[in-house]
Amino acid sequence: MDPWPEIHRQRIAVADLLAGLRDDQWAVPSLCAGWTVRDVAGRLTLQQLGLRDLGDMLRHWKGGMSPTIQDAARRRAAAWTPERLVADIRDTAPLRRRNLGVTPMETLIDLLVHSQDIAVPLGIDHPMPPEAAASAARRTLTMRFPPPPPSVRLMAGVRLTATDLPWTFGDGPEARGPIAALLLIITGRSVVLPQLTGPGAELLATRLSP
Incomplete structure (x- = not known):
């Protein structure tokens, strides 16, 4: 399948999901161990990193890509308001950009799985195509x-x-x-x-x- 049309739809869907959360729901632990719902939202704003962004991540290197991404997601989640996190995901929805070193399918996988990391612990039905x-x-x-x-x-x-x-x-x-x-x-x-x-x-x- 060409993943891009579904990527666009899933970005809008997760933005809508996040936009409907109460303030207290942003702090609920997600399905990702050690990540709150807000941290996962921050992670979903990191799907279109360029060389400048990667340079910033290297300055905060944590010994591996996964802990470095987790750190970047948490820093962004802490620095940005929920409204800005939602707006960023929504605004980047139609763009066909992806992180260096991954295919569009990994971008889609992140959206499908992380949206459930948010929805499931909140008891929200968020259908997956x-x-x-x-x-x-x-x-x-x-x-x-x-x-x-x-x-x-x-x-x-x-x-x-x-x-x-x-x-x-x-x-x-x-x-x-x-x-x-x-x-x-x-x-x-x-x-x-x-x-x-x-x-x-x-x-x-x-x-x-x-």
């Missing part, structure tokens, strides 16, 4: 660079099967569930384990337990 989720799940499972999240290794030996569209990946005991839940499991969000069934789901529950 199944076809986009299927493309994102396959990309996450097969990517080599940038490196996939560590949780992808836990999918080895499990057959993942979507129940809401024709999609399957892998071999072994089967874990069945909605494609949105499968994408979140692939990216390490164990909160959706109750949505999965089958012997593969039991295996994943063991692997993903603290």
Whole structure:
């Protein structure tokens, strides 16, 4: 699929989601350990970094790309008002820019997953387009660079099967569930384990337990 039309739609959707939050909801812990909803919003403003932005990140280098991005997201979230975070995501929605070193699919994956990091702990229903989720799940499972999240290794030996569209990946005991839940499991969000069934789901529950 060409991810750009869906990227544009998802940026508008997450901007609308954030615009509807109460003040207290911005401080709620997200599905990302150690990240608040506001931190995740800050992360979603970092999808179109240029060379100047990367220079600033290097000055705040934390020993690796992931902790450096987390630091940048938190600094931006602290410095910007919620209104500015929302406006930035909305204003950049139609642009076809992405961070250096990633493909548009990683940009889409970030939007699909991080929007759920915000919505799920707040008890907000934020539908994920199944076809986009299927493309994102396959990309996450097969990517080599940038490196996939560590949780992808836990999918080895499990057959993942979507129940809401024709999609399957892998071999072994089967874990069945909605494609949105499968994408979140692939990216390490164990909160959706109750949505999965089958012997593969039991295996994943063991692997993903603290």
